[in-house]
Amino acid sequence: MSSETSVTVRLGILGCASIAEKIVRAVLLLPEIRLVALGSRSLAKAQEFAKRNGLPADAKVYGSYDEVLDDTSVDAVYIPLxxxxxxxxxxxxxxxxxxxxxxxxxxxxxxxxxxxTSALEKQGLQFMDGTMFVHHPRSAEMHRILHNPQLFGTIREISGIFNTNMESTFGPTWSQSNVRGQAHLDGLGSLGDLGWYCVRGILWAFDFEMPYKVIAHPGTRFNDAGVIISCGATLEWKDGRTATFRASFLTEMVMRLMVMGSWAVLDIGDFVIPVKEDVATFQFNQGSAWVDRSTGWTRNTLVHEVKTELPQEALMLREFAQLVKGIITGTGKPNPIWPSVSKKTQAILNIVKESIEHDCSPITLS
Amino acid sequence: MSSETSVTVRLGILGCASIAEKIVRAVLLLPEIRLVALGSRSLAKAQEFAKRNGLPADAKVYGSYDEVLDDTSVDAVYIPLxxxxxxxxxxxxxxxxxxxxxxxxxxxxxxxxxxxTSALEKQGLQFMDGTMFVHHPRSAEMHRILHNPQLFGTIREISGIFNTNMESTFGPTWSQSNVRGQAHLDGLGSLGDLGWYCVRGILWAFDFEMPYKVIAHPGTRFNDAGVIISCGATLEWKDGRTATFRASFLTEMVMRLMVMGSWAVLDIGDFVIPVKEDVATFQFNQGSAWVDRSTGWTRNTLVHEVKTELPQEALMLREFAQLVKGIITGTGKPNPIWPSVSKKTQAILNIVKESIEHDCSPITLS
Known part of the structure; x- marks a missing residue:
């Protein structure tokens, strides 16, 4: 076996989803990971995808997902199905x-x-979900601020909103044509597609401490297939902290996470995918005060800029590749953090769905 | 009786609350209304207030509220108790x-x-509550945009947050020393003081159509006197529109109203009291779109500026004075809109409180 530093993780991809194009581009930016195989149910589609996205000439292109998994030259797979x-x-x-x-x-x-996750764990394999924003250096910078009590005080509540108008992006029949509208494919609808990020951002800000009570908001909307297309929920922690989120396929884009502390507020207007790739911003508000006779107020907003040489999806892939490399070379083990945070996020989504199905009853977590 | 145009409405004020200082300043800006009497339980306090706030030399200063009401030269009273x-x-x-x-x-x-409201109505008297922001020309400008379907599409959901850290403004013992912490004085706490504006803003955006279901969020916080110091709720309309609001005395200032439509979003970061007195802004977002491979997105934000010659509290007083003048001169009648919108706002607050008291049960409005 070659020395650890020269090991390159060999990646296969199952499917030609549009998100896979973004991942391919990111892989090509990284020396530590190499794209060696791509499979689609249609060989022609896979070949067309490979050509259009500049896959390495020696990457194997298959007409099935099984062939990618059977390929012994593949260490890890990215699954955008x-x-x-x-x-x-x-x-x-x-x-x-x-x-x-x-x-x-x-x-x-x-x-x-x-x-x-238990199947992968039993085999000593790494699991990671494709949540990109937590890998952006902006998140690390915000985390430092949030957990500096002198600066922020106590985090008291969080508001997350991720709405996007699917009709604008995919046309008026999106609900039939896009996987996000189909119960057997993306059964959690906007809750799973957009609410996922809100819940992940909320848990991230609270260092993945779980809430003890969850309640769905009234007014959940469904498409004809019974898939959620607009919803929201409020979460409560034992010490009185709360978080509220909304996730809708029906409005103009809103992608905001606001973390409200006793002495400061972090406000991120593009928390899932930064507007720009190379530099992301967030706002920090502190020390607002009423002016004379409350005829106005001072708003102290600092805009922080965080540059990144690599896009957040490449940073995610690099983190994944480093863990896989460690396992392959015997110097590391699967990092249990990644399945853990993924399971916690998933658990909240399913509890919100349960509350929706029970007329917005509060659900207490055991 | 003098002709209508020369009639000046004669105002009395009950109490020397700090908000009264703002109203006095506004009255002094207006030719159509004159401050003729001020009463406090303490004559010394009233005299000191009159001097400090530049009350007209001929204004009467009383050591009781009754004397203001008994004064036949008073047409109308402002009650900041x-x-x-x-x-x-x-x-x-x-x-x-x-x-x-x-x-x-x-x-x-x-x-x-x-x-x-019925006592005043029976006597043919005008009622108006002290919500100032609806009188700002910014609100009229925003209303035009919100109700232009070509521009905005359908209003789908609203998010209102009004939080302010009372400890920062009034010190660590605010909950004992300030009226807002005392059950017999301001029994609705942050729901009444801050949530009021969120609910008013939400109803305003929906042209005062009432929701059919209201649910309080879990995690309501109370002070030692049992007064709400942090809360929230979600409202649902029959056609699936929703609105969510938060109102807390425990965080750094947030004063945001976001109205989310199918094609556009209005975002107002200082909706209750504009940061500046002479010019207020709001943001209008429309036509956001993902860039290639969703590696970023275009955010089209227009910042609208709306100038005003008079502060919003003076515009409120002018509206009130014009109605009173019409009634006095016999050319007008009490405008039922003002008690009506006030009652609707109050009704929502009380239903939210009911839901809080019943473990966040959904309350359906009859």
Whole structure:
């Protein structure tokens, strides 16, 4: 076996989803990971995708997902398939001893989630979900501010909103044509697709401490297939902290996370995907005060800029590759943090869904 | 009687609350309204207030509220007393045939609210609550945009947050020393003081159509006196529109109203009291789109500026004075819009409180 530093993680991709184009581009930016195989149910589609996205000439292009998993030159797979197909292919990947980077939301239920992560864990394989924003250096910078009590005080509440108008992006029949509108493919709808990020951002800000009570908001909307297209929920922690989120396919873009502390507020207007790739911003507000007779107020807003040489998806892939490399070379073990944070996020989504199905009853977590 | 144009409405004020200083300053800017009397439980306090705030030399200063109401030279009163004292003094004002401009929240219960507004109505007197922002020309400008379907599409959801750290403004013992922490004075706490504006903003954006379901968020916080110091709720309309608001005395200032439509978003970061007195802004977002491979997105933000010659509280007083003048001169009648919007706002607050008291049960409006 070659020395650790020269090991390159060999990646396979299952499917030609549009998000895979972004991942391919990111892989090509990284020396530590190499794209060696791509599979699609249609060989022609895979070949066209490979050509259009500049796959390396020696990358193998298959007309099935199984061939990618059977390929012994593949160390790890990226799975951007619809959620409804995850269990089947992740269990197969575990059987074939491939590490897995899985698009979100990972599952429709916690049972599925546990099946997948425990299968990988038993084989000593790394699991990571495809949540990119936590890998951006902006997140690390914000985390330092949030957890500096002198600066921020106590985090008291969080508001997350991720809305985007699917009709604008995919046309008026998106609900039939896009996987996000189909119960067997993306059964959690806007809750899984957009709410996932809100919940992940909320848990991230609270260092992944779980809430003890969750309540869905009234007014959940469904499409004709019964898939959630607009929803929201409020979470409560034992010490009185709260977080509220909204996730809708029906409005103009809103992608905001606001973390409200006793002495300061962090406000991120593009928390999931920064508007620009090379520099991301966030606002820090502190020390607002009423002016004379409350006829106005001082708003002290500092705009922080955080540059990044690599886009956040490349930083995610680099983190994944380093863990896989460690396992391959015997110097590391699967990092349990990644399945853990993924399971916590998934658990909240499923509890919100449960509350929706029970007329917005509060659900207490055991 | 003098001709209508030369009639000046003669205002009395009950109490020396700090908000009264702002109103006095506004009255002094307006030719159509004249401050003729001020009463406080302490004559010395009233005299000191009169001197400090430049009351006209001929304004009468009384050591009781009753003397203001008994003064036949007073046409209308502004009542900035704590909510718990409103019913008593508004009923007396109605008896003494004074028009009433009442600080918010008007009441602790809908019964109180109805008592006050019907007493005034029976006497042919105008009622208006002290919500200033709706009188700012910015609100009229935003209303035009919101209700232009070509520009905005359908309003789908609203998010209102009004938080302010009372400890920063009034010190660590605010909960004992400030009226907002005391059950008999401001019994609705942050729900009445801050949530009032969120609910008013939400109803305003929806042209005062009432929701059909209201649910309080879990995690309501109370002070030692049992007064709400942090809360939130979500409202649902029959056609699936929703609105979520938060109101807390425990965080750094947030004063945001976001109205989310299918094609556009209005975002107002200082909706209750504009940061600056002479010019207020709001943001209009439209036509956001993902860039290639969703590696970023275009955010199209237009910042609108709306200038005003008079501060919003003076515009409120002018509107009130014009109505009172019409009634006095016999050319107008009490405008029922103002008690109506006030009652609707109050009703929502009381339903939110009911939901809080019933473990966040959804309350359906009859």
């Amino acid at each position: 619809p959620t409804g197909l995850h269990v089947h292919w992740v269990l197969k990947a575990a059987e074939k001893k491939k590490h897995v980077l899985l698009e979100k939301p990972p599952a429709h239920t916690m049972e599925e989630m546990e099946l997948m | 704590p909510t718990g004292l409103h019913v008593h003094w508004v009923l007396k004002a109605a008896e003494k045939k004074k028009h009433v401009l009442l600080e918010k929240p008007p009441a602790h219960t809908m019964e109180e609210m109805e008592l006050m």
